[in-house]
Amino acid sequence: MLTVLQAVLLPLLRLYLCGIRVLIYQMFNKSFTLPVLPKQNGRVAIVTGGTRGMGYETARHLARLGMRVIIAGNEREEGKAAARTIQAECREGKAEFMFLDLTSQKSVRHFAETFKSRGLPLHVLVNNAGTMLVPERQTEDGFEFHFALNYLGHFLLTNLLLDVLKRSGRAGCCSRIVNMSSATHYAGVIHMDDLNRRACYSSHGAYAQSKLALVLFTYYLQEQMTASGSSVIVNAVDPGMVDTALYDNLWSLARALKKPFAKILFRTPAEGAAITVYAAAASEMEGVGSCYLYNGQKRQSASASYDTELQADLWKKSCQLTGLHKA
Incomplete structure (x- = not known):
């Protein structure tokens, strides 16, 4: 019984303590304001989860900078509507929708193949899509839902598009990968022996x-890119606590308490999207990788995130789970 309590209550307490710390910070600190960003004419970006919330705002801002933005999501009508709205507002760039279900490895592979068949370059990949605190469920591939959508789907997508990102980048004008993390990290x-959280x-x-x-x-992917001399930079961003649909799965009491504070x-x-756009387009981030960015600044991430053995183990396991047979 103690083990069950530890497995369920401790993560809950840690998560809400993280949230409280973030709210206190946001109470006394203004949100990050983007500097003037260089035009991105001719560059191509993919934004996962770009149909709403921060993903939509990211796609919208990149299009305003002149990018051709592909909104990748699993809601066709909502995605098409988002692309039409952005296209109408942003004459400098372009916006379009492509279907992608990150919880399905088949869908991820189909998306990557379809994108590659178009012969487009890829200069920015924003791994933004995510879900939070959903009840226990498995994907069609048998993976725990958070692990599959937030991480494993993006791991597979990034690796499948990595060759295009490498070809599209060059010295002084690197391709960029932006991963959406949060203070909850x-x-x-990481339970390497139970990544799907089936024990409890x-x-x-x-x-x-x-x-x-x-x-x-x-961090592990950036090490690989640096070692191979590839003009690709990889960074993680933390948007803070943002008023989006992610919080719809909070407990009823927590949802009620959230409303007046939100x-x-x-x-x-x-x-919230400002830090993602900064990582994707700011001149100051040219050639700068392996950063954890919060409120416009480089921050120390969790000590566990710098564990190189854990990085390598997770990478190897992820390759096995996605059928990418490489270390």
Whole structure:
């Protein structure tokens, strides 16, 4: 019984303590304001989860900078509508929708193949899509939902598009990969022997694990890119606490308590997206990888995220789970 309590209550407490710390910070600190960014005419970006919230605001801002933005999501009508709205507002760039279900490895592979068949370059990949605190469920491939959507789907997508990113980047004008993590990764624990959390499920623990996995992935992939001399930079971003649909799965009491605080303390989706846009387009980030960015600054991520052995183990295991047979 004690083991069950530890497995369920400790992740919950850690997660909410992280949230409280973020809210206190946001109470006394203004949200990050983007500097003037260089035009991105001719560059191509993919933004996962770009149909709403921070993903939509990211896609919108990149299009305003002149990018051709592909919104990747699993809601066809919503995605097409988002692309039409952005296209109408942003005459400098372009926006279009492509279907992608990150919980399905078949869908991820089909998306990558379809994109590659078009012969387009790829200069920016924003791994933004995510879910939080959903009840226990498995994907069609048998993976825990948070792990599959937040992390493993993005791991597979990134690897399948890596050759295009490498070809599209050059010295002084690198391709960029931006991974959406959060402060909850500080509460994360990677269970290498039970990544699907089947022994004792905790939605809080599963969510925090998926966000820590993204930071580990960020650092390990950047090491690979640097070692191979590839003009690709990889960074993780933390948007803070943002008023989006992610919080719809909070407990009823927590949702009720959130409402009066959200308008005062939470960031808007546009404010939350600012750090992602900064990582994707700012001149100051040219050639700068392996960063954890929060509120416009480089921050120390969780100590576990710098564990090179854990990074390598997670990478190897992820390759096995996705059928990417490489170390």
